[in-house]
Amino acid sequence: MRLREIRESQNLSVPKLVELSGVPRRTIQDIEKRGDCLVSTALKLAKALGVTLDELCSEKQD
Known part of the structure; x- marks a missing residue:
């Protein structure tokens, strides 16, 4: 799961991703x-x- 990698590459904070996705912070x-x-x-x-x-x-891209 590349969630953190993709989120950070888009300069998104966790709170912003919560807002965009509706998925709880936790x-x-x-x-x-x-x-x-x-x-x-x-x-x-x-x-x-x-x-x-x-x-x-997918697995992390090298």
């Missing part, structure tokens, strides 16, 4: 720590970030 923090989440949550985050689900869920 959930975003947990996803960034654990690296996994429900597909429904991942879809909301991908849409808010303007990336595909595949881009969001």
Whole structure:
């Protein structure tokens, strides 16, 4: 899960991503720590970030 990497590359704070996605702050923090989440949550985050689900869920790009 590349959530933190993508969020930071877009200069988005966690509170701003909460606003854009409707996903609770704690959930975003947990996803960034654990690296996994429900597909429904991942879809909301991908849409808010303007990336595909595949881009969001893929392993880190080298």
